[in-house]
Amino acid sequence: MVRLIFSDLDDTFLASDKTIPYPNRQMLEKAAARGIQFVPCTGRNMNGIPPALAEYECVHYAVCCNGALVADLDHGKILHEIDIEKEEVHRLFDALKDLPITFDLFADGHVLTAQDRWHHLDEIPVTEATRAHIKEVRTCYLGTTSSMIDAAGRICRINIFYLDDGTRDKVWKAVDSFPDLIRASSQPCNVEVTKVGADKGAGLLWLASYLGVPREETVAFGDSSNDIAMLKATGDGVAVANARPECLAAADHTAPENSNGGVGLYMEELFKRQPREIGYRR
Numbered sequence: 001m002v003r004l005i006f007s008d009l010d011d012t013f014l015a016s017d018k019t020i021p022y023p024n025r026q027m028l029e030k031a032a033a034r035g036i037q038f039v040p041c042t043g044r045n046m047n048g049i050p051p052a053l054a055e056y057e058c059v060h061y062a063v064c065c066n067g068a069l070v071a072d073l074d075h076g077k078i079l080h081e082i083d084i085e086k087e088e089v090h091r092l093f094d095a096l097k098d099l100p101i102t103f104d105l106f107a108d109g110h111v112l113t114a115q116d117r118w119h120h121l122d123e124i125p126v127t128e129a130t131r132a133h134i135k136e137v138r139t140c141y142l143g144t145t146s147s148m149i150d151a152a153g154r155i156c157r158i159n160i161f162y163l164d165d166g167t168r169d170k171v172w173k174a175v176d177s178f179p180d181l182i183r184a185s186s187q188p189c190n191v192e193v194t195k196v197g198a199d200k201g202a203g204l205l206w207l208a209s210y211l212g213v214p215r216e217e218t219v220a221f222g223d224s225s226n227d228i229a230m231l232k233a234t235g236d237g238v239a240v241a242n243a244r245p246e247c248l249a250a251a252d253h254t255a256p257e258n259s260n261g262g263v264g265l266y267m268e269e270l271f272k273r274q275p276r277e278i279g280y281r282r
Contacts (some may be wrong), residue, residue: 002236003213005031006041006063006204006220007049007263008227010130012240013040015259017129020052022263023268031272032057039063039207041200041220041230044187046071046078046109048137061112061211065106066184067203068194070154078109080206082198083154086204088178091148091192092158099167100197104138108155111138113263114145124161124189132134158193184226192226201229218267219270221255221263223247238243238266 002228009256016156019026029255033037034099040049042065054073061079062071065144070080093103095161104122105112113121119133120142140194143146149155171191175183180196200222210217220227220234223243231237239251240262 001217002219002270003036003217004208004211004219004265005038005263005267006114006200006230006234007038007229008186008200008222008224009040009042009044010133010225011055012221012244013222013258013263013282014050015261016127016134016201018050020195021259021261021264023264027235027261027264027267028056028058031267034271037061037241039204041067041204041222041227043159043192043226043277044137044159045069045106045111046073047111048133049073055228061207063200063203063207065157066192066194066198068198068199069208070203075227079210080203081154081156082195083179084158084193084195086149086155088181089155089158090146092174092181093149095177096171097145099164099170101167101171102159102161104159104161105148105152105155107152107155108160111159112141112148112152114140114141114143114148116144120163121123121163124187125163126187130187131157138263141242156194156198159265160191160193161187161189162191163189164234184224184228186224187228199229200227201231201233204230204233207256219267221266222251223258226274233237 038058043066101116130227216235219236220230221238237252239248242257255266
């Protein structure tokens with residue numbers, strides 16, 4: 001029996017053009033009718049949750065920033081957050097500041113990119129739909145990255161975009177030299193940094209406990225390395241067919257690819273095998 005559906009957004013629940021495929025929209029309506037909650041479990045910050053998704057009756061919470069933040073979407077309230085200390089953020093940036101990278105801060109419900117590194121967003125190898133989304137959810141900070149770190153409130157995630165494999169290797173090495181930081185990726189050209197203990201799996205378990213739902217009554221969908229902890233933490237970890245090999249290897253099952261509405265198609269089969277009305281605590 002499934003009571004909570006957790007899903008990554010980009011390249012998992014959303015199509016490549018960032019829209020919600022029809023089978024997934026159908027699934028959201030059926031989930032609401034059955035009293036099942038749908039929880040976006042994403043690297044995005046709160047401001048990146050699509051309004052078209054948040055308006056569905058079954059969507060009340062989100063696991064954001066790769067699990068570093070759990071939010072009550074109905075009230076715009078942060079329920080749980082694991083931050084990176086500013087001194088540590090400064091030390092990581094100092095180790096990387098001479099590289100051609102962005103150093104984006106996920107802080108206070110927003111994503112900040114310093115003005116002097118904004119131009120790299122036009123250089124990274126992503127689709128134009130992805131580039132448009134990346135820019136749309138970011139705020140250009142009119143100052144240096146160091147001053148941006150000082151001006152930010154609580155920082156729960158750092159995102160770094162790089163342009164080539166050589167720079168990637170240097171970034172990974174620097175992040176790995178910090179024993180209390182972890183990294184994952186959702187794009188071939190990025191690394192996502194959070195505090196140890198802040199990953200999508202931990203976020204899933206925290207919210208499930210908060211809502212009084214056993215992990216065995218959850219299902220989760222993903223496509224990238226930053227989804228692996230979530231697929232291992234849930235009762236049923238599902239990779240969409242377009243997922244990266246390491247994500248497919250970590251999954252219990254496979255769903256059709258994202259652009260075909262694989263999440264919705266997989267859930268349609270589960271709906272056929274469980275009672276219609278479940279109900280949930282909010």
